[in-house]
Amino acid sequence: MRPSQLLGILIISTLITPMISLVGRRIRRDRLLVSAFAISILSFALILSVTSLFSLIHEDAMLAAFTDHQFPIRPNLRADSLSIYMVTIFLGICLLVSLFSAEFIDRNRIAAYFSLILGMMTSMVGVLLSEDFFTLFIFWEAMCICSYTFTSFNKERREAVEAGYKYLIMSSAGAVTILFALSFLYGLTGTLNFRYLSESLNQAEDNLAVHLAILMLLVGFGLQAGVVPFHTWLPDALCAAPSEISALFSACMEKTGLFCLLKVFFVIFNSIYEDWRVPIAALSVLTMFVGNLSALIQDDLKRLFAYSTIANTGYVLVGVAIGTSKSLAGSLFHILNHAIVASLLFLCVGAFIRQARTRSLKELSGIRHRMPLTSFYLIIGVLSLATFPTLNIFWSELLIISAGWEAGMSWLSFLMIINLILSAAYSLRVIEGVAVKKTTYISRKASEAPLSMNIPMLALAITIVVIGLYPSPFQGLTETIVNRVFYSI
Amino acid sequence: MMPIIYYVSCSIILFFIGVYCLIAKRNMIRLLMGLEIMMNAANLNFIAFSTQVAEGAVHPLAHVFTILSISIGGCVIALGLVITIYAYRHYGSLDVRELRRLRR
Numbered sequence: 001m002r003p004s005q006l007l008g009i010l011i012i013s014t015l016i017t018p019m020i021s022l023v024g025r026r027i028r029r030d031r032l033l034v035s036a037f038a039i040s041i042l043s044f045a046l047i048l049s050v051t052s053l054f055s056l057i058h059e060d061a062m063l064a065a066f067t068d069h070q071f072p073i074r075p076n077l078r079a080d081s082l083s084i085y086m087v088t089i090f091l092g093i094c095l096l097v098s099l100f101s102a103e104f105i106d107r108n109r110i111a112a113y114f115s116l117i118l119g120m121m122t123s124m125v126g127v128l129l130s131e132d133f134f135t136l137f138i139f140w141e142a143m144c145i146c147s148y149t150f151t152s153f154n155k156e157r158r159e160a161v162e163a164g165y166k167y168l169i170m171s172s173a174g175a176v177t178i179l180f181a182l183s184f185l186y187g188l189t190g191t192l193n194f195r196y197l198s199e200s201l202n203q204a205e206d207n208l209a210v211h212l213a214i215l216m217l218l219v220g221f222g223l224q225a226g227v228v229p230f231h232t233w234l235p236d237a238l239c240a241a242p243s244e245i246s247a248l249f250s251a252c253m254e255k256t257g258l259f260c261l262l263k264v265f266f267v268i269f270n271s272i273y274e275d276w277r278v279p280i281a282a283l284s285v286l287t288m289f290v291g292n293l294s295a296l297i298q299d300d301l302k303r304l305f306a307y308s309t310i311a312n313t314g315y316v317l318v319g320v321a322i323g324t325s326k327s328l329a330g331s332l333f334h335i336l337n338h339a340i341v342a343s344l345l346f347l348c349v350g351a352f353i354r355q356a357r358t359r360s361l362k363e364l365s366g367i368r369h370r371m372p373l374t375s376f377y378l379i380i381g382v383l384s385l386a387t388f389p390t391l392n393i394f395w396s397e398l399l400i401i402s403a404g405w406e407a408g409m410s411w412l413s414f415l416m417i418i419n420l421i422l423s424a425a426y427s428l429r430v431i432e433g434v435a436v437k438k439t440t441y442i443s444r445k446a447s448e449a450p451l452s453m454n455i456p457m458l459a460l461a462i463t464i465v466v467i468g469l470y471p472s473p474f475q476g477l478t479e480t481i482v483n484r485v486f487y488s489i
Numbered sequence: 490m491m492p493i494i495y496y497v498s499c500s501i502i503l504f505f506i507g508v509y510c511l512i513a514k515r516n517m518i519r520l521l522m523g524l525e526i527m528m529n530a531a532n533l534n535f536i537a538f539s540t541q542v543a544e545g546a547v548h549p550l551a552h553v554f555t556i557l558s559i560s561i562g563g564c565v566i567a568l569g570l571v572i573t574i575y576a577y578r579h580y581g582s583l584d585v586r587e588l589r590r591l592r593r
Contacts, residue, residue: 134550134553141558141565149568152572158580161576161579162588164572165573166588169520172524172569173524176507179531180530180531186542186551187497187534187537187541187542190542190543190548192550192554
């Protein structure tokens, strides 16, 4: 598979989706047609990316399209094992989210919903596969536009409009900051291609403008990843969006920001990464503490999981700050694990909102008597968030902490362990509320979620347990990727 | 020909005018205008650098990029105005301080 083929399939199907809904409206089957089309396209793309991931791991090949050494300015796409790994995670989660929501989206909005999901997925895949800041920026903005629309999708609610506006202003300011940084990089080197940029910056002496550009890129990409001084949009947007979209935001969109940070620091600017280790470490500590401490006091389940998402961004950044190949493997592994766990948790909250019409932890107390399966999945996810051994997040956090110990940054590992205790505290609070407390008036009226919601949650919960019991193949995969892609460490 | 530093300093000043606008203004439409000013600063920077990169010629990459980024900026601003209209219908005001009325 060439990356241009994968991207082309996704782009064309995004554009076709509204037409399919028009056809479906004529024969009064638009829900079935549109959702079946979107799900089949996503599964096809997932199969493509899984096969190419296997081929990339086994033979040290690089799939390139439009690579032209004569023309350094030419925009191109490249699929290395890191980007295909992320593409596979994103497509898998997006497929489960579409399965979850296919039956229950408002019929008048189904075309908009699936076009936006496919559009968002296309642009995220584009960001991951691009080998050029030009291409990356355009897909980045397309992703942002889709996510602004999703945030204010329930436009009749004040909360959604408010959060959508706040998110639009903050995130566009971040994107413009990226654009400004790109203009300086372009002025310094005359190219925006990652490889040429990296080569010409290695030759240049220490320049203030380069550091300024890196600072701006850190602000812009960090804003999307939910790094702390710029995180304020995230809880609002995740609360206001429909729950399955919050799952997509938390599992995929933020990880795109983290991927871009990894790319900036370890592929493009790897020669001057050492100067930026301390600021990243400070940011990661701030992110962990703010995320976990704010999550402790929340009653709204979605807001609580949004803050825990911020904290998990902090854990990934700890791995980036340590910067050895082991810690980077831990970061990549944590990206996979947290994407699965976060999407499971938000899907569970989506089921609660649909069946009990509330997301307040107080009102949901004792819900396990009425919705045993959904509560069981929620408890698995929350236990994993609390670093329960034999569930997946435990292994990636162990990898990051031990890498910090070996690299002589034990203070960072120590601060991370304190944060794990904090996260265990709020996780236990959620479990107490859902499973131990007596039922309330609201939770007594709820009934179990339907089958089409249960299947995706079951799949995610099984994945959590499987990775928790057999972490070594997945861990080995991330270690291979780090050795292949970040060869310079 | 004027040296490039004039253009670059002009775009940096424009960028910070946009940042000031985002921080200080309270009207929802003015905030979008601030964003637009920041975008224009970056685009101006690209165009200014395009004359310097290749000797004796204008580099085409920056022009292509600028046209695309102007159109993307138009999309973002249009979406922002749509959300502003909905906010106006809900609150009857364009003041961003009104938006925080329901915040816990």
